[in-house]
Amino acid sequence: MTPPTAEDIEAGRQARAELAQIQDNPEVWAEAKWWGFRVFLNHEAVNVAAEIYPRIGTLVGQFLPSPIGTLVRLYYKAHSMVMKRVDQDRGIVLTSPWIAIAALVPTPIGWPSSDTSLWWTVFEEEHGWSQDKEFPKHASEANPALAAFEGKLRASRGRLG
Known part of the structure; x- marks a missing residue:
């Protein structure tokens, strides 16, 4: 695998700047691990994501043959509902291993506790x-x-x- 290009890094900075301009102060940040990556969304960002996720599914679904397009739309709608349910007014972490980068499994921020x-x-x-x-x-x-x-x-x- 090749590291991100300067253009990729700049696009990430630009996305963070654009997110900062949205009302309600959504915060999104990511971290890479050896096993995959995590994307953190505060409560406000979960609300924004839940609003646009179904629309993304509809946009992508229009280019795909049936029934794949329908399945994509349903997946994005269901994923937005799961994110809202998991949020618990704290925010969520979307987690994906490198072998399944689209998994984006939502869990509440702070769960499970690492204090043993x-x-x-x-x-x-x-x-x-x-x-x-x-x-x-x-x-x-x-x-x-x-x-x-x-x-x-x-x-x-x-x-x-």
Whole structure:
């Protein structure tokens, strides 16, 4: 693979400048990893993307034979709906591996948490919960989880508070 050209880099700068001119301050940024890339959209950018995604599908779909054009339109419409649902007013991350660059799988920004530290706290009836304290040099294998079992709330790994 060849690195991006100077024209590609300038086009990226121009796209960021154009995004900055849109009302509601949409923010979009990207990062490359060895396994693929991620595109970050704040909540405002998700709203803008959800508005134009179906239109992109319609524009592209008009040049494709049936039923492929219909499938493309439906895909873009469904993807815009999924992005809005995943957003949770925080923004989303669109993730794609290099072998499937169009995948753009949406997840909420900040999910899953990368903090696998173990924490402890104490509850005292007259004072409530104490400040969280981290166990030094200890971590869990996965993110924290809570479950209800036999009418009781059970915690599994990670931070409680």
